[in-house]
Amino acid sequence: MLLASLTDVLDRLIDDEDVDEDRAAALLEEASALVEAYLGHAPNPVPDPVRLVTARMVARVLEAPEQSFAATSTQYTAGPFQQQVSYSQGASGGAPWLTASDKTMLAPFRRRRMRGVYSMTMS
Structure with a gap:
């Protein structure tokens, strides 16, 4: 679903x-697939x-x-013709x-998965 x-x-x-x-x-x-995975569901209708x-x-x-995808620095040398590009960790390619701002905007629509150990009282 787009x-x-x-x-x-x-x-x-x-x-x-x-x-x-x-x-x-x-x-x-x-x-769409990335946002859906981040949210934990496909919202319908889409907010x-x-x-x-x-x-x-x-x-x-x-x-x-x-x-330039996520390049943090680029270095050129004239002789013997070098070029070096450094990429940040997690570069998208x-x-x-x-x-981070995308995640902030999506936060209200995200389903939280319950993790860890929980205890419940039984009546």
């Missing part, structure tokens, strides 16, 4: 003229904040320069990702 539409994604892009709609649709599937976060995740990927 949690946002292609129109939602295009509305969040700065420049939507050169968008590969097939790639955007595939990224939308990935982002506006969930739709917004999902569309923003795809827009982030589409607007990022191809070689061009896939959608959830930021």
